[in-house]
Amino acid sequence: MLFLTLLVLMVHKWHLFIPATKAGNKTKKLMTTEERQTGSVQIGVYLKYIRAGGGFILFALVLFWYVISAGVNLMSSLWLSIWTADSSYVRQSESFYIAGYALTALLMGIVTFIRTYGLARFGVRSSFTLHGQVLRSVLRAPMSFFDTTPTGRILSRFSKDIFSVDQELAEFIDIFIFIVIQLIVVIATIIIVTPFFAVVLPFLLFFYFRAMNYFRQVSRETKRLDSVSRSPVFAQFSETLGGLSTIRAFGKSQEFRKQFEAILDNNTQTVYANKVADRWLAVRLESIAACVVGLAAIFSTQVVVSNGATVGNSANFASVAGISLSYAVTATGMMQFVVRAFAQVEAAMNSVERIVYYTEEIPQEAATTSTELEAEKYLPTSNPSRKAVAAAGGIVVYPDKEWPQKGSITLTNLKMRYRPETPLVLKGLNVTIGAGERVGIVGRTGSGKSSMLLILMRLVEPFLSEEDLEKKYDAPLMIDNLDCMRMGLFDLRSKIGIIPQSPVLFSGTIRSNMDPFNKYTDEEVWAAIEHCRMKDAVNAMPDGLQSKVAEYGENLSQGQRQLLCLGRALLKHCHILLLDEATSSVDFETDKAIQTTIREAFKGCTVLTIAHRVNTIMDSDKILVMNDGSVAEFDAPEELLKNEKSLFSEIVSHSNGDVITDE
Numbered sequence: 082m083l084f085l086t087l088l089v090l091m092v093h094k095w096h097l098f099i100p101a102t103k104a105g106n107k108t109k110k111l112m113t114t115e116e117r118q119t120g121s122v123q124i125g126v127y128l129k130y131i132r133a134g135g136g137f138i139l140f141a142l143v144l145f146w147y148v149i150s151a152g153v154n155l156m157s158s159l160w161l162s163i164w165t166a167d168s169s170y171v172r173q174s175e176s177f178y179i180a181g182y183a184l185t186a187l188l189m190g191i192v193t194f195i196r197t198y199g200l201a202r203f204g205v206r207s208s209f210t211l212h213g214q215v216l217r218s219v220l221r222a223p224m225s226f227f228d229t230t231p232t233g234r235i236l237s238r239f240s241k242d243i244f245s246v247d248q249e250l251a252e253f254i255d256i257f258i259f260i261v262i263q264l265i266v267v268i269a270t271i272i273i274v275t276p277f278f279a280v281v282l283p284f285l286l287f288f289y290f291r292a293m294n295y296f297r298q299v300s301r302e303t304k305r306l307d308s309v310s311r312s313p314v315f316a317q318f319s320e321t322l323g324g325l326s327t328i329r330a331f332g333k334s335q336e337f338r339k340q341f342e343a344i345l346d347n348n349t350q351t352v353y354a355n356k357v358a359d360r361w362l363a364v365r366l367e368s369i370a371a372c373v374v375g376l377a378a379i380f381s382t383q384v385v386v387s388n389g390a391t392v393g394n395s396a397n398f399a400s401v402a403g404i405s406l407s408y409a410v411t412a413t414g415m416m417q418f419v420v421r422a423f424a425q426v427e428a429a430m431n432s433v434e435r436i437v438y439y440t441e442e443i444p445q446e447a448a449t450t451s452t453e454l455e456a457e458k459y460l461p462t463s464n465p466s467r468k469a470v471a472a473a474g475g476i477v478v479y480p481d482k483e484w485p486q487k488g489s490i491t492l493t494n495l496k497m498r499y500r501p502e503t504p505l506v507l508k509g510l511n512v513t514i515g516a517g518e519r520v521g522i523v524g525r526t527g528s529g530k531s532s533m534l535l536i537l538m539r540l541v542e543p544f545l546s547e548e549d550l551e552k553k554y555d556a557p558l559m560i561d562n563l564d565c566m567r568m569g570l571f572d573l574r575s576k577i578g579i580i581p582q583s584p585v586l587f588s589g590t591i592r593s594n595m596d597p598f599n600k601y602t603d604e605e606v607w608a609a610i611e612h613c614r615m616k617d618a619v620n621a622m623p624d625g626l627q628s629k630v631a632e633y634g635e636n637l638s639q640g641q642r643q644l645l646c647l648g649r650a651l652l653k654h655c656h657i658l659l660l661d662e663a664t665s666s667v668d669f670e671t672d673k674a675i676q677t678t679i680r681e682a683f684k685g686c687t688v689l690t691i692a693h694r695v696n697t698i699m700d701s702d703k704i705l706v707m708n709d710g711s712v713a714e715f716d717a718p719e720e721l722l723k724n725e726k727s728l729f730s731e732i733v734s735h736s737n738g739d740v741i742t743d744e
Contacts, residue, residue, distance in 0.1 A: 134207030204251025233316025521698025586634030
């Protein structure tokens with residue numbers, strides 16, 4: 082008991098070994114601390130698992146077959162008892178007893194198959210539903226969630242936790258339900274055969290449940306600690322693989338190996354504590370089970386001595402007592418299995434608990450489509466999109482298929498912060514960009530250039546304060562006079578082309594990266610490749626458009642990746658194009674070719690370009706100079722250059738024509 086108490090204390094003090102932000106510590110960390118529930122798994126988690134598997138009626142049907150299985154098993158034992166009582170075959174022939182026993186065995190096989198198949202199907206359906214829910218929730222999480230959550234923590238949900246629900250949970254539930262019903266049958270049989278056993282049964286159950294509940298605390302919490310301490314293992318391993326070349330270049334292999342071993346040791350300690358607690362329980366349950374067998378034997382002997390048989394007559398009592406004693410012996414293992422099975426079910430339910438947390442508790446982006454937003458408009462306004470709909474009287478915007486036809490952009494008092502606890506990055510932008518204008522965006526590091534493009538795609542939502550909403554609602558972001566806050570994210574993002582600073586390619590083929598949704602013909606794809614100056618490179622590949630692209634496009638140069646991203650934007654024929662230093666990874670001549678392509682292919686398109694080289698935006702219609710999250714200057718470049726004291730003139734004078742402006 083003292084040893085298990087030490088284990089309980091270790092569980093409650095485990096936070097000393099896991100990095101976490103202390104209460105009251107004003108130092109804020111970028112990465113959030115992983116959640117860990119305490120106490121018993123809530124009944125609501127079990128109910129959600131049952132609902133995910135098909136509902137309570139289906140689960141009750143599964144339980145029904147377990148009861149039938151226990152009844153058939155008892156019938157088999159009773160048949161053997163009747164058979165042994167007629168050992169001289171006076172009442173029935175030997176063939177009759179053999180046929181009856183064979184029939185019960187066949188019936189047991191059929192019922193066992195039905196109950197096992199039913200529970201397995203129920204478990205697979207529940208796992209499939211839960212996986213779909215958590216996948217949808219994670220894919221719809223905002224970028225701030227991924228900025229503050231290690232990848233390993235997310236991978237842990239989709240690996241070990243889903244594995245537990247897939248394979249372990251249904252198996253543990255199967256064992257638990259079967260053993261519980263069998264144990265009830267065993268105890269009931271012993272009481273019927275030897276009624277005096279009912280007198281001592283409450284005392285045995287008291288010690289049994291006391292040991293079980295004491296063990297459950299350690300088993301449950303060590304399982305939770307195992308889940309929490311496993312996430313850093315995945316995170317460290319994935320980060321090491323991602324930066325393997327850098328680690329080797331700096332000679333830090335041994336250091337990373339030691340860090341990984343330390344993290345793995347923390348995880349192993351929780352598993353070891355769980356196994357030790359399991360051994361502690363086994364000793365106590367073996368003692369209780371031995372008492373059950375001993376008392377059953379003593380009471381059976383007492384019945385025979387006192388000639389007080391309660392089942393059948395005294396002559397046939399030996400066969401019935403044999404069933405009672407054999408059941409009492411099997412109870413030795415059953416009592417251990419019940420506790421362990423329940424602890425395993427509760428520990429596996431911890432995985433469901435963690436999956437449900439990611440399904441219901443992590444923040445979510447706005448609705449994907451306007452139709453979905455319409456269905457959600459009466460829900461609590463927990464995100465800016467719903468706040469905007471509520472402020473506009475519940476009216477949702479449905480853009481036409483041809484929207485935007487012109488590409489004009491209006492920003493009105495546009496504010497933005499990356500997370501609720503961070504300061505404002507954009508501090509009330511008021512800008513009107515005409516249809517078809519080419520606007521170059523410049524400014525020092527941290528001025529809000531890239532943030533402006535993020536908010537146009539609504540990767541980060543505009544900040545709508547309660548004070549602004551109490552006044553007359555003015556749409557912070559409008560394209561072609563339509564409020565972008567009151568439409569679905571897909572409806573907005575699908576109409577805007579973007580060429581990011583870091584090119585994004587996926588594992589697949591050239592064609593799948595150019596046309597992920599297979600909307601265009603091969604001729605259209607080839608035309609886009611030719612316009613982006615990649616035709617010769619693709620023709621030189623062995624399979625042309627079907628040539629393989631490695632993960633992240635690692636089998637292509639940085640410049641080739643950027644050109645393919647340009648080709649992807651060309652295919653969309655969009656009316657708004659965002660370029661975030663898109664030519665920073667190519668040489669001067671390729672940069673010049675890309676700029677020419679953009680001018681030719683995107684005529685009449687509104688183009689917003691974050692400048693990497695000042696000369697690339699000198700032919701823009703207007704220059705937007707950002708300074709500390711606000712609009713410092715916005716006019717034609719020649720007008721800004723007339724004022725030698727303007728910020729743009731200062732940037733140009735320091736650039737010498739071809740120097741990065743973010744210095």
